[in-house]
Amino acid sequence: MAASSTDPTQQLNDYIRTMHDQGILDDNFDQLLALRREQNPRFINELISMFTNDAEAYIAEITNALSLIEVNFSTIISKLHQLKGSTSGIGGHRMYQACCELRVAADDGDKDRCDELFLRVKEEFNTLKQCLDSISQMRSNIISNGTRSRRRRPL
Amino acid sequence: MSGNGASSSSLNMISGEDVVNNNLTALVVDDSPLLRLLHDIHLKKYGLKVQVAENGKVAVDLFHLGASFDLVLMDKEMPVMNGVEATKELRAMGVTSMIVGVTSKDGPGEQQAFMEAGLDYCFEKPLTPEIIGILLEELNKHNKKD
Numbered sequence: 001m002a003a004s005s006t007d008p009t010q011q012l013n014d015y016i017r018t019m020h021d022q023g024i025l026d027d028n029f030d031q032l033l034a035l036r037r038e039q040n041p042r043f044i045n046e047l048i049s050m051f052t053n054d055a056e057a058y059i060a061e062i063t064n065a066l067s068l069i070e071v072n073f074s075t076i077i078s079k080l081h082q083l084k085g086s087t088s089g090i091g092g093h094r095m096y097q098a099c100c101e102l103r104v105a106a107d108d109g110d111k112d113r114c115d116e117l118f119l120r121v122k123e124e125f126n127t128l129k130q131c132l133d134s135i136s137q138m139r140s141n142i143i144s145n146g147t148r149s150r151r152r153r154p155l
Numbered sequence: 156m157s158g159n160g161a162s163s164s165s166l167n168m169i170s171g172e173d174v175v176n177n178n179l180t181a182l183v184v185d186d187s188p189l190l191r192l193l194h195d196i197h198l199k200k201y202g203l204k205v206q207v208a209e210n211g212k213v214a215v216d217l218f219h220l221g222a223s224f225d226l227v228l229m230d231k232e233m234p235v236m237n238g239v240e241a242t243k244e245l246r247a248m249g250v251t252s253m254i255v256g257v258t259s260k261d262g263p264g265e266q267q268a269f270m271e272a273g274l275d276y277c278f279e280k281p282l283t284p285e286i287i288g289i290l291l292e293e294l295n296k297h298n299k300k301d
Contacts (some may be wrong), residue, residue: 081186
């Protein structure tokens with residue numbers, strides 16, 4: 001039976017394809033999806049949660065570093081490196097690009113440019129977070145429905 | 156093997172799907188918890204025994220304590236001791252493990268500096284399962300010659 005647009009799995013696939021088209025996600029996210037076959041079904045959701053928590057912590061630290069009278073560019077660069085790494089791991093393409101641009105400004109010690117580009121990093125993080133939260137929710141629904149279907153199966 | 160500017164194009168592009176080796180060990184050196192986890196999972200999928208280290212100093216200390224690994228995945232930028240310093244130190248200690256650098260999208264000059272520290276290969280992070288499979292093929296071939 002062909003999958004219809006109301007099929008939750010097809011809806012999830014279509015959503016992920018749209019996120020690719022908009023440049024929000026890249027192939028690295030697809031690599032994570034390929035891992036799910038070997039790991040527990042909630043692994044991807046756990047990974048998304050891990051990324052979100054880590055990214056929020058790094059963003060908070062960069063915010064602090066930028067707010068100092070004597071801006072701490074080495075802290076910014078260090079936390080940005082970690083944020084870039086996590087972002088590339090999760091497949092957040094646009095956010096990764098924003099981090100790269102901020103890195104250039106931080107290397108140059110340009111506070112005004114850092115402020116401007118950091119705003120973009122935070123915007124892209126919010127966009128990516130919403131995207132990943134939606135994917136998490138859709139996957140949770142699929143997993144739950146799959147569990148209920150198995151329980152209804154006759155012995 | 157020695158660091159000579161090797162990239163994916165210089166590797167024999169054999170599919171790594173059948174490379175499952177229960178005898179190889181790997182050390183993942185990265186300050187990103189998420190990337191440590193991802194590389195750990197990818198390597199374990201190929202049957203490797205994996206340890207992780209959060210910076211270059213932890214990695215070097217492991218070798219000083221007598222640990223040995225067939226493969227080291229080395230991040231470039233890390234606190235305490237970065238990948239360039241750690242790689243130089245490991246090679247100075249006489250470590251002959253395959254050391255593969257993993258970097259952000261740096262300029263070619265920066266990758267070259269990392270290669271010159273003593274890497275065997277250098278790739279953008281995160282490593283894909285395909286690249287890992289190819290590296291393991293190279294490792295298996297290298298081990299057979301010994």
